[in-house]
Amino acid sequence: MGLFGPSVSGMALATRTDRRPSLPRAVWDSTVGKKTVMAVSGLIMLLYLVAHMIGNLKIFFGPDDFNHYAHWLRTLGGPVMRWEWTLWVIRVVLVAAVVAHAVSAYQLSRRDLKARPSKYVHKKPRASYATRTMRWGGIILGLFIVWHILDLTTGTAHPGGFQHLHPYQNVIDTFSTWYGNVVYLTAVVALGLHVRHGFWSAAQTLGVGSAARDRALKTCANGLALLLTAGFVSVPVGVMTGVVS
Numbered sequence: 001m002g003l004f005g006p007s008v009s010g011m012a013l014a015t016r017t018d019r020r021p022s023l024p025r026a027v028w029d030s031t032v033g034k035k036t037v038m039a040v041s042g043l044i045m046l047l048y049l050v051a052h053m054i055g056n057l058k059i060f061f062g063p064d065d066f067n068h069y070a071h072w073l074r075t076l077g078g079p080v081m082r083w084e085w086t087l088w089v090i091r092v093v094l095v096a097a098v099v100a101h102a103v104s105a106y107q108l109s110r111r112d113l114k115a116r117p118s119k120y121v122h123k124k125p126r127a128s129y130a131t132r133t134m135r136w137g138g139i140i141l142g143l144f145i146v147w148h149i150l151d152l153t154t155g156t157a158h159p160g161g162f163q164h165l166h167p168y169q170n171v172i173d174t175f176s177t178w179y180g181n182v183v184y185l186t187a188v189v190a191l192g193l194h195v196r197h198g199f200w201s202a203a204q205t206l207g208v209g210s211a212a213r214d215r216a217l218k219t220c221a222n223g224l225a226l227l228l229t230a231g232f233v234s235v236p237v238g239v240m241t242g243v244v245s
Helices: 008-018 023-029 031-061 063-075 085-114 129-152 167-174 178-205 214-241
Strands: none
Touching: 023 031, 031 063, 031 085, 031 178, 031 214, 063 167, 085 129, 129 167, 129 178, 167 214, 178 214
């Protein structure tokens, strides 16, 4: 205490203590903010998945078309963007979306557990089917992303002789192994279930959902999940049946 009141250091400490968090921090700390981040990041990944599936289907047009598509991805945005610049921008955005989605999902899950009444502390509640699907589906997809990159992007875990910029042969190598098919098909089924519930949940979070639109949104979610599952599954099935060879 100074002669005429609180010391300067005490006032500074009070100012620092009373300082309100920034708007981005306040939004992130709120449950609504985390759900919004989860919804937006999920929609970003969904848009990518639709584009990725369409690109994958070019494999049915033969090696020249598919390999040319891989080359085109690396020249996208040229001549303004140099070799692979646009591709790396897409990759960075996707990594940010995956991290934001996973972190917000984890923190919301922990927050939900803490908010349960004390009588549930020693009694583990039974999670709903949708909750279990989203939780385990997310873990499966996270592990799959790592394997998929090591297999068909870097070639580190590729079963054959990895050929850079020759994705047609690389895809055939992967789906010529039983474990490549099992891993991929398991991940695609998990993806379909994740999209089915996640799309509807994102619509509710972003305020698009309503009692009148509920049926249409669920139909759209089911249609998207089915479309993505069928599109992605068609590639390994094509290799296994000899349609792609």
